[in-house]
Amino acid sequence: SQQGEEDPQALSIQEGENATMNCSYKTSINNLQWYRQNSGRGLVHLILIRSNEREKHSGRLRVTLDTSKKSSSLLITASRAADTASYFCAAILQTGANNLFFGTGTRLTVIP
Amino acid sequence: GAVVSQHPSRVICKSGTSVKIECRSLDFQATTMFWYRQFPKQSLMLMATSNEGSKATYEQGVEKDKFLINHASLTLSTLTVTSAHPEDSSFYICSAKQGALGHGYTFGSGTRLTVV
Numbered sequence: 513s514q515q516g517e518e519d520p521q522a523l524s525i526q527e528g529e530n531a532t533m534n535c536s537y538k539t540s541i542n543n544l545q546w547y548r549q550n551s552g553r554g555l556v557h558l559i560l561i562r563s564n565e566r567e568k569h570s571g572r573l574r575v576t577l578d579t580s581k582k583s584s585s586l587l588i589t590a591s592r593a594a595d596t597a598s599y600f601c602a603a604i605l606q607t608g609a610n611n612l613f614f615g616t617g618t619r620l621t622v623i624p
Numbered sequence: 625g626a627v628v629s630q631h632p633s634r635v636i637c638k639s640g641t642s643v644k645i646e647c648r649s650l651d652f653q654a655t656t657m658f659w660y661r662q663f664p665k666q667s668l669m670l671m672a673t674s675n676e677g678s679k680a681t682y683e684q685g686v687e688k689d690k691f692l693i694n695h696a697s698l699t700l701s702t703l704t705v706t707s708a709h710p711e712d713s714s715f716y717i718c719s720a721k722q723g724a725l726g727h728g729y730t731f732g733s734g735t736r737l738t739v740v
Binding site for chain 2: 545547552553554555556557600610611612613614615616617619
């Protein structure tokens with residue numbers, strides 16, 4: 513399977529703490545993206561990092577990419593209760609396919 | 625920003641009937657649309673890729689005669705679940721690709737299908 517693996521599967525933290533989620537993948541990628549999904553809803557694009565980038569920031573989000581280890585991490589700083597959601601990494605592979613391959617997801621719960 | 629409208633958001637149907645789910649790009653032309661299926665607390669699994677004006681490409685293990693995809697225009701793709709069974713109950717999400725480069729993926733809000 514080309515699906516990425518994410519860990520942890522579930523994460524529960526107190527409001528104000530930082531949350532870190534990790535994503536590993538198996539094949540070479542063009543770019544990697546992180547999405548957020550509230551329960552029973554569609555996906556919202558958070559951030560994209562290209563294969564030639566190592567780190568990217570957007571507001572309280574920080575994404576890193578290590579292509580040698582085929583892994584990425586998403587850090588949410590100063591978490592809020594509203595950040596409670598599932599977070600997925602998704603990649604465009606270098607195989608030529610133009611669809612996103614999703615990771616297994618991390619369910620984040622931020623306790624007020 | 626780009627918006628993809630997916631309808632219905634929820635549908636309950638009887639076993640053996642067919643259900644159509646629509647996915648519309650509201651302010652851009654989507655030459656390619658993707659249909660995903662998501663089981664509870666699991667990730668999104670690609671079912672098929674549809675290109676406007678041509679036949680959809682189905683992923684391995686997805687029955688093309690059961691999950692009919694039509695992408696007749698640049699703004700509309702439909703997924704019809706035919707002869708639905710309870711095991712088809714799932715969350716279906718469409719995604720439209722906008723342009724050839726960069727991010728360009730916008731997701732619908734999903735359809736919760738329950739087959740009774």
